[in-house]
Amino acid sequence: MMHRPLIEGRTLNYLRSGQGFFEGTLGQIEREATAAGVPVIPAETAHFMQTLFYGIQPEQVLEVGTAIGFSAAVMLAAMGPTGHVTTIDRFDVMREHAQTNFKRLGITNQVTLMAGEAAEILPTLTGPYDVIFLDGAKAKYLDFLPDCLRLLQPHGYLLIDDIFQGGTIFNSPKTIKHRNKAIHRKLNQLLDHVFRAPNLQASLLPLGDGLLMITPR
Template identity: 50%
Template sequence: MRNEMMYRPVLKDEIIDLIRYRQPEMSGKVGEIQQEAKETGVPVIPNETATFLRFFLKQIKAKNVLEVGTAIGFSASLMIDAMGPDSHVTTIDRFDVMIRRAKKTFEKLGIEDQVTLLEGDAKDILGTLDGPFDFIFMDSAKSKYIEFLPDCLRLVKEGGVIMIDDVFQAGTVMHDIKDIPKSQRTIYRKLNKLYDAVLGHDDLSVTILPLGDGVLMISKEVEEVNLIVD
Protein backbone atom coordinates (compact mmCIF):
# COMPACT_ATOMS: atom_id res chain seq x y z
CA MET A 1 0.00 0.00 0.00
CA ARG A 2 3.03 2.29 0.35
CA ASN A 3 3.23 4.99 -2.34
CA GLU A 4 6.88 4.74 -3.37
CA MET A 5 6.73 7.96 -5.40
CA MET A 6 6.18 9.96 -2.21
CA TYR A 7 9.57 8.77 -1.00
CA ARG A 8 11.38 9.94 -4.13
CA PRO A 9 10.63 13.67 -3.80
CA VAL A 10 11.37 16.19 -6.54
CA LEU A 11 12.21 18.95 -4.03
CA LYS A 12 15.37 19.14 -1.96
CA ASP A 13 15.30 17.27 1.33
CA GLU A 14 15.57 20.47 3.39
CA ILE A 15 12.50 21.93 1.64
CA ILE A 16 10.59 18.71 2.26
CA ASP A 17 11.59 18.94 5.93
CA LEU A 18 10.22 22.48 6.06
CA ILE A 19 6.87 21.97 4.37
CA ARG A 20 6.16 18.42 5.54
CA TYR A 21 7.58 18.29 9.05
CA ARG A 22 7.95 21.86 10.33
CA GLN A 23 4.34 22.70 9.56
CA PRO A 24 2.21 21.34 12.41
CA GLU A 25 0.28 18.19 11.66
CA MET A 26 -3.49 18.04 12.05
CA SER A 27 -4.88 18.28 15.57
CA GLY A 28 -7.77 16.61 17.37
CA LYS A 29 -9.49 13.52 16.02
CA VAL A 30 -8.42 14.29 12.45
CA GLY A 31 -4.85 14.32 13.70
CA GLU A 32 -5.41 10.91 15.26
CA ILE A 33 -6.45 9.54 11.86
CA GLN A 34 -3.37 11.11 10.27
CA GLN A 35 -1.13 9.52 12.89
CA GLU A 36 -2.83 6.15 12.49
CA ALA A 37 -2.18 6.27 8.74
CA LYS A 38 1.51 7.03 9.32
CA GLU A 39 1.89 4.19 11.80
CA THR A 40 0.13 1.61 9.61
CA GLY A 41 1.65 2.71 6.30
CA VAL A 42 -1.63 3.72 4.66
CA PRO A 43 -0.83 6.15 1.79
CA VAL A 44 -2.85 9.26 2.70
CA ILE A 45 -1.92 12.73 1.50
CA PRO A 46 1.31 14.02 3.10
CA ASN A 47 1.18 16.78 5.66
CA GLU A 48 2.10 19.60 3.26
CA THR A 49 -0.81 18.65 0.99
CA ALA A 50 -3.17 18.26 3.93
CA THR A 51 -2.15 21.67 5.28
CA PHE A 52 -2.69 23.31 1.90
CA LEU A 53 -6.04 21.57 1.37
CA ARG A 54 -7.31 22.75 4.75
CA PHE A 55 -6.14 26.31 4.08
CA PHE A 56 -7.53 26.43 0.54
CA LEU A 57 -11.01 25.14 1.42
CA LYS A 58 -11.33 27.82 4.08
CA GLN A 59 -10.32 30.54 1.62
CA ILE A 60 -12.82 29.54 -1.07
CA LYS A 61 -15.51 28.91 1.58
CA ALA A 62 -16.41 25.54 0.06
CA LYS A 63 -19.40 23.69 1.50
CA ASN A 64 -20.14 20.92 -1.00
CA VAL A 65 -17.25 18.69 -2.08
CA LEU A 66 -16.82 15.62 -4.27
CA GLU A 67 -13.89 13.28 -3.61
CA VAL A 68 -12.68 10.47 -5.88
CA GLY A 69 -10.68 8.03 -3.77
CA THR A 70 -11.73 7.72 -0.12
CA ALA A 71 -8.98 5.46 1.29
CA ILE A 72 -9.40 5.41 5.09
CA GLY A 73 -11.38 8.66 5.09
CA PHE A 74 -8.60 11.00 6.20
CA SER A 75 -8.99 13.57 3.41
CA ALA A 76 -12.78 13.59 3.65
CA SER A 77 -12.57 14.06 7.42
CA LEU A 78 -10.03 16.84 7.01
CA MET A 79 -12.26 18.61 4.50
CA ILE A 80 -15.33 18.37 6.75
CA ASP A 81 -13.28 19.73 9.64
CA ALA A 82 -12.07 22.64 7.50
CA MET A 83 -15.50 23.49 6.05
CA GLY A 84 -17.56 23.22 9.22
CA PRO A 85 -20.78 21.61 10.44
CA ASP A 86 -22.95 22.78 7.52
CA SER A 87 -20.74 21.15 4.88
CA HIS A 88 -20.95 17.87 2.99
CA VAL A 89 -18.53 15.52 1.21
CA THR A 90 -19.56 12.92 -1.36
CA THR A 91 -16.74 10.41 -1.69
CA ILE A 92 -16.22 7.40 -3.96
CA ASP A 93 -14.18 4.25 -3.43
CA ARG A 94 -14.24 0.73 -4.83
CA PHE A 95 -12.00 -1.17 -2.42
CA ASP A 96 -13.86 -3.05 0.31
CA VAL A 97 -11.03 -2.84 2.85
CA MET A 98 -10.84 0.95 2.46
CA ILE A 99 -14.61 1.35 2.56
CA ARG A 100 -14.78 -0.50 5.87
CA ARG A 101 -11.97 1.58 7.37
CA ALA A 102 -13.44 4.83 6.08
CA LYS A 103 -16.81 4.06 7.67
CA LYS A 104 -15.06 3.48 11.00
CA THR A 105 -13.24 6.79 10.58
CA PHE A 106 -16.45 8.70 9.93
CA GLU A 107 -18.12 7.02 12.91
CA LYS A 108 -15.17 7.85 15.14
CA LEU A 109 -15.37 11.51 14.17
CA GLY A 110 -19.17 11.59 14.33
CA ILE A 111 -19.52 12.94 10.80
CA GLU A 112 -21.55 10.15 9.18
CA ASP A 113 -24.37 12.60 8.43
CA GLN A 114 -21.98 14.90 6.56
CA VAL A 115 -20.43 12.23 4.34
CA THR A 116 -22.01 10.20 1.55
CA LEU A 117 -19.78 7.23 0.74
CA LEU A 118 -20.54 5.78 -2.69
CA GLU A 119 -19.23 2.26 -3.18
CA GLY A 120 -18.07 1.25 -6.66
CA ASP A 121 -15.97 2.30 -9.61
CA ALA A 122 -15.81 6.05 -10.14
CA LYS A 123 -16.12 5.64 -13.91
CA ASP A 124 -19.58 4.12 -13.35
CA ILE A 125 -20.66 6.47 -10.56
CA LEU A 126 -19.53 9.89 -11.78
CA GLY A 127 -21.92 9.90 -14.74
CA THR A 128 -24.88 9.36 -12.41
CA LEU A 129 -24.15 12.36 -10.18
CA ASP A 130 -25.59 15.86 -10.36
CA GLY A 131 -23.69 18.96 -9.34
CA PRO A 132 -22.71 21.53 -8.80
CA PHE A 133 -19.86 20.93 -6.36
CA ASP A 134 -17.74 23.78 -5.05
CA PHE A 135 -14.59 21.67 -5.08
CA ILE A 136 -13.52 18.25 -6.35
CA PHE A 137 -10.54 16.32 -4.99
CA MET A 138 -9.18 13.47 -7.10
CA ASP A 139 -6.78 11.10 -5.35
CA SER A 140 -7.22 7.71 -6.95
CA ALA A 141 -5.73 5.67 -9.80
CA LYS A 142 -3.49 8.09 -11.68
CA SER A 143 -4.11 6.41 -15.01
CA LYS A 144 -7.83 7.15 -14.62
CA TYR A 145 -7.62 10.89 -13.96
CA ILE A 146 -7.97 11.79 -17.63
CA GLU A 147 -11.02 9.52 -17.89
CA PHE A 148 -12.68 11.04 -14.83
CA LEU A 149 -11.96 14.65 -15.76
CA PRO A 150 -14.83 15.29 -18.24
CA ASP A 151 -17.44 14.30 -15.65
CA CYS A 152 -15.63 16.25 -12.95
CA LEU A 153 -15.66 19.34 -15.17
CA ARG A 154 -19.39 18.85 -15.68
CA LEU A 155 -19.97 18.49 -11.94
CA VAL A 156 -17.86 21.34 -10.58
CA LYS A 157 -19.50 24.76 -10.51
CA GLU A 158 -18.36 27.60 -12.73
CA GLY A 159 -15.40 29.12 -10.90
CA GLY A 160 -15.04 25.96 -8.85
CA VAL A 161 -11.78 24.07 -8.46
CA ILE A 162 -10.64 20.53 -9.18
CA MET A 163 -7.53 19.43 -7.27
CA ILE A 164 -5.73 16.35 -8.64
CA ASP A 165 -3.12 14.68 -6.45
CA ASP A 166 0.03 12.73 -7.36
CA VAL A 167 0.69 14.03 -10.88
CA PHE A 168 4.51 14.05 -10.90
CA GLN A 169 5.40 10.35 -10.62
CA ALA A 170 8.49 11.63 -8.75
CA GLY A 171 9.28 13.84 -11.75
CA THR A 172 9.31 10.99 -14.26
CA VAL A 173 6.40 12.48 -16.25
CA MET A 174 9.03 14.72 -17.87
CA HIS A 175 11.36 11.87 -18.82
CA ASP A 176 11.59 10.20 -22.22
CA ILE A 177 9.19 7.27 -22.37
CA LYS A 178 12.11 4.97 -23.22
CA ASP A 179 13.44 5.63 -19.72
CA ILE A 180 10.15 4.68 -18.05
CA PRO A 181 9.77 1.07 -16.79
CA LYS A 182 7.19 -0.76 -18.87
CA SER A 183 5.03 -1.32 -15.78
CA GLN A 184 4.73 2.48 -15.37
CA ARG A 185 4.19 3.52 -18.98
CA THR A 186 0.38 3.51 -18.88
CA ILE A 187 0.43 5.95 -15.96
CA TYR A 188 3.09 8.00 -17.76
CA ARG A 189 1.01 8.24 -20.95
CA LYS A 190 -2.25 9.02 -19.15
CA LEU A 191 -0.72 11.72 -16.95
CA ASN A 192 0.84 13.38 -19.99
CA LYS A 193 -2.53 13.23 -21.76
CA LEU A 194 -3.99 14.98 -18.72
CA TYR A 195 -1.41 17.75 -18.97
CA ASP A 196 -1.94 18.06 -22.73
CA ALA A 197 -5.71 18.35 -22.26
CA VAL A 198 -5.71 21.11 -19.64
CA LEU A 199 -2.55 23.17 -19.97
CA GLY A 200 -3.33 26.09 -22.24
CA HIS A 201 -7.06 25.31 -22.46
CA ASP A 202 -8.93 28.57 -23.08
CA ASP A 203 -11.75 27.79 -20.63
CA LEU A 204 -9.59 26.52 -17.77
CA SER A 205 -7.29 28.23 -15.31
CA VAL A 206 -4.55 25.79 -14.33
CA THR A 207 -1.58 25.74 -11.98
CA ILE A 208 0.82 23.04 -10.78
CA LEU A 209 2.04 22.89 -7.19
CA PRO A 210 5.07 20.95 -5.87
CA LEU A 211 3.21 19.45 -2.91
CA GLY A 212 3.74 15.77 -2.14
CA ASP A 213 4.11 14.01 -5.49
CA GLY A 214 2.60 16.98 -7.31
CA VAL A 215 -0.79 18.68 -7.35
CA LEU A 216 -2.68 19.93 -10.40
CA MET A 217 -5.25 22.67 -9.75
CA ILE A 218 -7.93 23.32 -12.37
CA SER A 219 -10.56 26.07 -12.24
CA LYS A 220 -13.49 26.08 -14.66
CA GLU A 221 -13.96 29.56 -16.10
CA VAL A 222 -17.20 28.87 -18.01
CA GLU A 223 -20.24 26.72 -17.29
CA GLU A 224 -19.57 24.16 -20.03
CA VAL A 225 -16.06 23.11 -21.02
CA ASN A 226 -15.31 21.25 -24.24
CA LEU A 227 -12.40 19.01 -23.31
CA ILE A 228 -10.58 17.20 -26.11
CA VAL A 229 -9.11 13.91 -24.93
CA ASP A 230 -7.20 11.94 -27.57
Protein backbone atom coordinates in the same frame (compact mmCIF):
# COMPACT_ATOMS: atom_id res chain seq x y z
CA MET B 1 4.89 8.49 -3.41
CA MET B 2 5.82 10.13 -0.10
CA HIS B 3 9.16 8.28 -0.13
CA ARG B 4 10.11 10.02 -3.40
CA PRO B 5 10.03 13.73 -2.53
CA LEU B 6 10.30 16.30 -5.29
CA ILE B 7 12.06 19.00 -3.29
CA GLU B 8 15.18 19.41 -1.16
CA GLY B 9 15.19 17.59 2.15
CA ARG B 10 15.32 20.52 4.61
CA THR B 11 12.51 22.29 2.79
CA LEU B 12 10.46 19.12 2.74
CA ASN B 13 11.07 18.61 6.45
CA TYR B 14 9.72 22.07 7.19
CA LEU B 15 6.71 21.59 4.93
CA ARG B 16 5.82 18.36 6.76
CA SER B 17 6.63 19.41 10.32
CA GLY B 18 7.08 23.19 10.53
CA GLN B 19 3.47 23.99 9.67
CA GLY B 20 2.23 22.22 12.77
CA PHE B 21 0.48 18.91 13.31
CA PHE B 22 -3.14 17.91 13.30
CA GLU B 23 -4.55 17.56 16.77
CA GLY B 24 -6.97 15.13 18.37
CA THR B 25 -8.45 12.16 16.55
CA LEU B 26 -7.53 13.48 13.08
CA GLY B 27 -3.87 13.67 14.08
CA GLN B 28 -4.07 10.19 15.58
CA ILE B 29 -5.50 8.79 12.34
CA GLU B 30 -2.69 10.44 10.38
CA ARG B 31 -0.03 8.98 12.71
CA GLU B 32 -1.59 5.52 12.52
CA ALA B 33 -1.63 5.65 8.72
CA THR B 34 1.99 6.79 8.56
CA ALA B 35 3.11 4.06 10.96
CA ALA B 36 1.25 1.39 8.97
CA GLY B 37 2.50 2.64 5.61
CA VAL B 38 -1.02 3.47 4.45
CA PRO B 39 -0.85 6.19 1.75
CA VAL B 40 -2.63 9.40 2.76
CA ILE B 41 -2.15 12.93 1.51
CA PRO B 42 1.06 14.36 3.00
CA ALA B 43 1.06 17.20 5.49
CA GLU B 44 1.91 19.94 3.01
CA THR B 45 -1.00 18.99 0.76
CA ALA B 46 -3.36 18.72 3.72
CA HIS B 47 -2.38 22.16 5.02
CA PHE B 48 -2.82 23.71 1.57
CA MET B 49 -6.26 22.17 1.17
CA GLN B 50 -7.38 23.39 4.59
CA THR B 51 -6.13 26.91 3.85
CA LEU B 52 -8.00 26.90 0.53
CA PHE B 53 -11.14 25.53 2.13
CA TYR B 54 -11.13 28.03 4.99
CA GLY B 55 -10.92 30.76 2.37
CA ILE B 56 -13.59 29.64 -0.09
CA GLN B 57 -15.84 27.76 2.39
CA PRO B 58 -17.18 25.09 0.01
CA GLU B 59 -20.48 23.47 0.88
CA GLN B 60 -20.40 20.48 -1.46
CA VAL B 61 -17.24 18.52 -2.26
CA LEU B 62 -16.74 15.43 -4.42
CA GLU B 63 -13.78 13.11 -3.84
CA VAL B 64 -12.63 10.20 -6.01
CA GLY B 65 -10.51 7.85 -3.93
CA THR B 66 -11.62 7.68 -0.30
CA ALA B 67 -8.85 5.41 1.02
CA ILE B 68 -9.13 5.48 4.85
CA GLY B 69 -11.06 8.75 4.85
CA PHE B 70 -8.22 11.01 5.98
CA SER B 71 -8.42 13.51 3.12
CA ALA B 72 -12.21 13.76 3.42
CA ALA B 73 -11.79 14.44 7.14
CA VAL B 74 -9.14 17.09 6.46
CA MET B 75 -11.51 18.85 4.07
CA LEU B 76 -14.50 18.65 6.39
CA ALA B 77 -12.49 20.09 9.27
CA ALA B 78 -12.29 23.33 7.29
CA MET B 79 -15.83 23.28 5.88
CA GLY B 80 -17.95 23.83 8.94
CA PRO B 81 -21.07 22.00 10.16
CA THR B 82 -23.05 22.40 6.92
CA GLY B 83 -20.31 21.09 4.64
CA HIS B 84 -20.74 17.75 2.91
CA VAL B 85 -18.31 15.41 1.13
CA THR B 86 -19.42 12.77 -1.38
CA THR B 87 -16.58 10.29 -1.77
CA ILE B 88 -16.13 7.26 -4.06
CA ASP B 89 -14.00 4.16 -3.55
CA ARG B 90 -14.05 0.76 -5.21
CA PHE B 91 -12.22 -1.18 -2.48
CA ASP B 92 -14.29 -2.74 0.31
CA VAL B 93 -11.44 -2.74 2.82
CA MET B 94 -10.77 0.97 2.31
CA ARG B 95 -14.43 1.88 2.69
CA GLU B 96 -14.61 -0.12 5.93
CA HIS B 97 -11.58 1.73 7.32
CA ALA B 98 -13.05 5.05 6.18
CA GLN B 99 -16.40 4.38 7.81
CA THR B 100 -14.64 3.53 11.07
CA ASN B 101 -12.64 6.75 10.94
CA PHE B 102 -15.68 8.86 10.09
CA LYS B 103 -17.41 7.45 13.17
CA ARG B 104 -14.34 8.16 15.31
CA LEU B 105 -14.41 11.77 14.14
CA GLY B 106 -18.18 12.17 14.47
CA ILE B 107 -18.62 13.26 10.85
CA THR B 108 -20.63 10.34 9.44
CA ASN B 109 -23.64 12.57 8.79
CA GLN B 110 -21.48 14.88 6.63
CA VAL B 111 -20.21 12.13 4.33
CA THR B 112 -21.83 10.15 1.53
CA LEU B 113 -19.61 7.13 0.86
CA MET B 114 -20.26 5.53 -2.52
CA ALA B 115 -19.08 2.05 -3.46
CA GLY B 116 -17.96 1.24 -6.98
CA GLU B 117 -15.97 2.37 -9.97
CA ALA B 118 -15.73 6.12 -10.44
CA ALA B 119 -16.04 5.65 -14.21
CA GLU B 120 -19.53 4.22 -13.64
CA ILE B 121 -20.62 6.53 -10.82
CA LEU B 122 -19.45 9.93 -12.10
CA PRO B 123 -21.86 10.01 -15.10
CA THR B 124 -24.80 9.42 -12.72
CA LEU B 125 -24.04 12.41 -10.48
CA THR B 126 -25.63 15.81 -11.01
CA GLY B 127 -23.68 18.06 -8.64
CA PRO B 128 -22.80 20.82 -8.70
CA TYR B 129 -19.73 20.68 -6.46
CA ASP B 130 -17.64 23.58 -5.21
CA VAL B 131 -14.48 21.44 -5.12
CA ILE B 132 -13.65 18.09 -6.69
CA PHE B 133 -10.61 16.15 -5.46
CA LEU B 134 -9.25 13.37 -7.68
CA ASP B 135 -6.98 10.92 -5.88
CA GLY B 136 -7.88 7.61 -7.48
CA ALA B 137 -6.64 5.66 -10.50
CA LYS B 138 -4.05 7.94 -12.12
CA ALA B 139 -4.47 6.46 -15.60
CA LYS B 140 -8.17 7.38 -15.46
CA TYR B 141 -7.78 11.08 -14.62
CA LEU B 142 -8.09 12.19 -18.24
CA ASP B 143 -11.17 10.00 -18.70
CA PHE B 144 -12.74 11.51 -15.57
CA LEU B 145 -12.06 15.10 -16.64
CA PRO B 146 -15.22 15.75 -18.74
CA ASP B 147 -17.56 14.61 -15.98
CA CYS B 148 -15.58 16.51 -13.35
CA LEU B 149 -15.84 19.73 -15.33
CA ARG B 150 -19.55 19.09 -15.90
CA LEU B 151 -20.10 18.63 -12.17
CA LEU B 152 -17.98 21.60 -11.08
CA GLN B 153 -19.42 24.96 -10.08
CA PRO B 154 -18.53 27.76 -12.55
CA HIS B 155 -16.03 29.18 -10.04
CA GLY B 156 -15.12 25.87 -8.42
CA TYR B 157 -11.78 24.09 -8.16
CA LEU B 158 -10.71 20.71 -9.45
CA LEU B 159 -7.70 19.35 -7.54
CA ILE B 160 -5.84 16.37 -9.03
CA ASP B 161 -3.26 14.61 -6.87
CA ASP B 162 -0.05 12.65 -7.59
CA ILE B 163 0.62 14.26 -10.95
CA PHE B 164 4.44 14.06 -10.91
CA GLN B 165 4.80 10.33 -10.14
CA GLY B 166 7.92 10.78 -8.06
CA GLY B 167 9.38 13.19 -10.60
CA THR B 168 9.29 10.63 -13.44
CA ILE B 169 6.39 12.17 -15.35
CA PHE B 170 8.64 14.09 -17.75
CA ASN B 171 11.13 11.25 -18.31
CA SER B 172 11.39 9.59 -21.70
CA PRO B 173 8.72 6.88 -22.15
CA LYS B 174 11.58 4.48 -22.91
CA THR B 175 12.76 4.73 -19.29
CA ILE B 176 9.33 4.01 -17.77
CA LYS B 177 8.58 0.49 -16.53
CA HIS B 178 5.97 -1.34 -18.54
CA ARG B 179 3.46 -1.45 -15.68
CA ASN B 180 3.61 2.36 -15.39
CA LYS B 181 3.53 3.25 -19.08
CA ALA B 182 -0.25 3.82 -19.23
CA ILE B 183 -0.12 6.12 -16.20
CA HIS B 184 2.84 8.01 -17.67
CA ARG B 185 1.14 8.44 -21.05
CA LYS B 186 -2.26 9.43 -19.66
CA LEU B 187 -0.88 11.96 -17.18
CA ASN B 188 1.15 13.63 -19.90
CA GLN B 189 -1.94 13.75 -22.10
CA LEU B 190 -3.86 15.29 -19.21
CA LEU B 191 -1.26 18.02 -18.72
CA ASP B 192 -1.13 18.75 -22.46
CA HIS B 193 -4.91 19.04 -22.59
CA VAL B 194 -5.37 21.15 -19.47
CA PHE B 195 -2.69 23.71 -20.30
CA ARG B 196 -3.92 24.11 -23.87
CA ALA B 197 -7.64 24.31 -23.14
CA PRO B 198 -8.83 27.92 -23.61
CA ASN B 199 -11.68 27.41 -21.14
CA LEU B 200 -9.46 26.29 -18.25
CA GLN B 201 -7.03 28.02 -15.90
CA ALA B 202 -4.57 25.63 -14.28
CA SER B 203 -1.49 25.59 -12.08
CA LEU B 204 0.90 22.86 -10.94
CA LEU B 205 1.83 22.91 -7.26
CA PRO B 206 4.91 21.00 -5.97
CA LEU B 207 3.04 19.63 -2.95
CA GLY B 208 3.38 15.97 -2.11
CA ASP B 209 3.76 14.18 -5.44
CA GLY B 210 2.36 17.13 -7.36
CA LEU B 211 -1.06 18.75 -7.23
CA LEU B 212 -2.79 20.05 -10.36
CA MET B 213 -5.27 22.83 -9.62
CA ILE B 214 -7.87 23.71 -12.26
CA THR B 215 -10.71 26.24 -12.41
CA PRO B 216 -12.95 27.17 -15.35
CA ARG B 217 -12.26 30.51 -17.01
